[in-house]
Amino acid sequence: MSEQQNNQSNAAKNFVEGVFKAEDNSAANLGEKKLGRYSDIAIRMFHTPVLTPGESLLPAIGQLATKMLQGLTYYKTLYYVNVLKIDMAYVTVILSLITIYDVLNNPLMGAIYDRTRTRWGKARPYIFFTAIPYFACEVVLYSGAVFLSGQSANDPKKIIFLFIMLFLEETFSTIYSIPRNNMVSLQTPNPDDRIKVGLFSQYIGELGSQLIYIIFLPLMELNNKGYIKLPLSSVFAVIVSITATIGCAGNIAMAIGCKERIALQPKPAPVTKTLFYILKNKYALRNFLASFSVEWWSSGGYSWDVVTQQEIFGGSIPSAIAYSLYNILDIPSAALIPAFRKFFKGNNRNGLIALRVWDFLCSIGMCVCGLPIVDKKWAIVAVYAVFHGLNALNNGPANVFEAEVGREISDYTEYVTGERPDGTFGILTDLISKVTKPINAYFTIKVFKWSGYDTTIPMLPWSQNSKLVYQKVFFLFTAISLFPSFVRVIPYFFYDLVGEKREKMYVELNERRALVANAHDSESEMLTEFAHELEGDEK
Numbered sequence: 001m002s003e004q005q006n007n008q009s010n011a012a013k014n015f016v017e018g019v020f021k022a023e024d025n026s027a028a029n030l031g032e033k034k035l036g037r038y039s040d041i042a043i044r045m046f047h048t049p050v051l052t053p054g055e056s057l058l059p060a061i062g063q064l065a066t067k068m069l070q071g072l073t074y075y076k077t078l079y080y081v082n083v084l085k086i087d088m089a090y091v092t093v094i095l096s097l098i099t100i101y102d103v104l105n106n107p108l109m110g111a112i113y114d115r116t117r118t119r120w121g122k123a124r125p126y127i128f129f130t131a132i133p134y135f136a137c138e139v140v141l142y143s144g145a146v147f148l149s150g151q152s153a154n155d156p157k158k159i160i161f162l163f164i165m166l167f168l169e170e171t172f173s174t175i176y177s178i179p180r181n182n183m184v185s186l187q188t189p190n191p192d193d194r195i196k197v198g199l200f201s202q203y204i205g206e207l208g209s210q211l212i213y214i215i216f217l218p219l220m221e222l223n224n225k226g227y228i229k230l231p232l233s234s235v236f237a238v239i240v241s242i243t244a245t246i247g248c249a250g251n252i253a254m255a256i257g258c259k260e261r262i263a264l265q266p267k268p269a270p271v272t273k274t275l276f277y278i279l280k281n282k283y284a285l286r287n288f289l290a291s292f293s294v295e296w297w298s299s300g301g302y303s304w305d306v307v308t309q310q311e312i313f314g315g316s317i318p319s320a321i322a323y324s325l326y327n328i329l330d331i332p333s334a335a336l337i338p339a340f341r342k343f344f345k346g347n348n349r350n351g352l353i354a355l356r357v358w359d360f361l362c363s364i365g366m367c368v369c370g371l372p373i374v375d376k377k378w379a380i381v382a383v384y385a386v387f388h389g390l391n392a393l394n395n396g397p398a399n400v401f402e403a404e405v406g407r408e409i410s411d412y413t414e415y416v417t418g419e420r421p422d423g424t425f426g427i428l429t430d431l432i433s434k435v436t437k438p439i440n441a442y443f444t445i446k447v448f449k450w451s452g453y454d455t456t457i458p459m460l461p462w463s464q465n466s467k468l469v470y471q472k473v474f475f476l477f478t479a480i481s482l483f484p485s486f487v488r489v490i491p492y493f494f495y496d497l498v499g500e501k502r503e504k505m506y507v508e509l510n511e512r513r514a515l516v517a518n519a520h521d522s523e524s525e526m527l528t529e530f531a532h533e534l535e536g537d538e539k
Contacts, residue, residue: 019276019279020279022280022416023280023417023419025418026414026415027415027416027418027505027508027511028416028508030508030512030515035511038514038515039507041510041534042508042510042511042513042514043507043510045510045514045534046189046191048190048534049190049193049196050190050261050533051188051190051193051196054257055197055258055259056193056197056200057200058253058257059183059197059200059258060197060200060201060203060204061204061246061250061253062180062247063201064204064205064207064208064250065243065244065250066208066247067205067207067209068208068209068246069138069240070209071211071212071213072142072212072216072236072239074212074303074305075216075303075306077091077302077303078303078306079236081455082459083145083232083233083236084148084158084233085145085151085152085155086155086158086159087153087154088301088302090153090159091162092301092444093441094159094162094166095166097163098166098167098170099437100437101167101170102430105171106426107424107427109423110421110422110423110427111271111427113126113178113422113423114268114419114421114423115268115271122182122264123179123182123260124183125255126176126178126180127179127180127251127252128252128255128256130175130176131176131252132248132252134173135243135244135247137168137173138169138240138243139237139240141162141165141169142236142239142240143233143236143237143240143241144161144162144165145232145236146233146234146237148161149233178422178423182423183254183260184197184198184407185407185410185411185422186260186261186262187258187259187261187262188262189262189509189510191404194404194407195337195341195400195404198399198400198403198404199334199396202395203331203396206330206334208246210327210330210331212239213323215239216235216239217309217316217319217320218316219232219235220235220310221315221316223235224310225460261533263513263516264420264513264516265418265419268419269419271427274419274421275424275427277417277421277425278413278428278429280416283491283497284410284412284413286491286494287409287488289491290488290491292432293487294488295437296436296440297440297443297480297481297483297484298440298444298447299447299476300444300448300451301447302451302476304473305477307473307477308477309322310459311459311460311462311463311464311473312374312380312470312473313377313380314377318378318381321381321385322384322388323388324385324389325385325386325392326385326388326389326391327392328392329389329392329393329395330392333392333393333394333395333396333397334395334400335396336393336394336396337396337397340401347498347499348401348405349405349492349495349496349497351398351401352398352402352405353492355394355397355398355401356398356485356492358390358394358398359394360482360486362387363391366387366478367474367479367482369383370474370478371474374470374474375470380474405495408497408502409497410425411506411509412497412505415505415509447480451469452464452466452468453469453472453473
């Protein structure tokens, strides 16, 4: 081999190592000599819970509002098309434009968030100051149909209103959500603490989502059948106002009452560097590739759950029966978390894979058994009740396993880079993912047309009068997401951050956090306070 070829080979090798290997000042590379003197506190940080009952509960109150809002936004397309009465084509175009704006919005906020260092912490100031404008946007958006009446699906006032409010919603959602979603990871390095927060959040959050379903569907049916004259526009407005009040109060209380104990690098690396840190995190990179490969997938963009409940099941009473087993098992499923953790011996990866396969099989069973009998109301109700109930039985453990694996993957980034670029980290993934959005929008329209469903016909039992249409609706409701779900679980089969490797990573990571805190006077007080908390909890 010539000297020139050797030089090229070495240059390529150095480039690959520079991109994929751990940074020199990361916990993965600092070595035992520098980290070892903090091993005692690092081990205690990993094994000793430090959260107070309030710090475990307050995030759950915020989650209550989040789940209530998710329950409401589950019907967002129904709201845009049937309540606000905007043509589906306009809705699709507006959502696509907002996605393009999201390409600029998310990276900017991610970079700002990652470079935030205040005496109150990294996430808490954002949560405190942005909860109100974020939830206020939701109130105005879902109250729009109250003051924008009219049957015209091409009314420019309604189209402009929807665009402006979705623009504002996306802006404040990004500013609020990035810090909010990372708050628990900043509160404590102890996995049991984080799982405890997940347990409370699971209980209280699911209670909120069930509350929305219990209220919304019966009111919708009574309106459709003419028994009451309470417009859906008013229903949306009242529910979102209650949700916003809880959301503002809960999140502001969390920002005031919860500490951030994780000591971070005082001066973050440049954005141009950290946005490529996904290349150093093999676990996150695999998840991104799996998601990117199915980003174009779509269920057709319509509220197929509402169609199924109102037209196939036949209204709120049969729907209540169809969901009864799920509702009975959903919240209590959180009580199974300790048993599942014991069964999987604390291996979050194995638990997550097993429970996602469980969900996958439930969806297949629901679809295969339900499609032939979609025209037999009580038979399809029974099939859905059984499989949906089986799905609910693992909700608590599955959500906790998934959340903790997600935190482990984020912690691994800090382990190999020395940084915690939770916001910047998503810039590259978001930008590339947006490439598929036009395909997704096109696919949404095509799938919706393929369904044959006519939105101009009132939502009453079997109003479409076509078994084929309802078979397509039931398929879009229960099974079209099977392929993306299967692809997204594949990376976890290669996830090896378990057992001793996981504990070693956390000990070394906590040692480096202690080293950073002790090296900077502004952080040493935090470390001393944390050490006292650990000693107090051990006593």
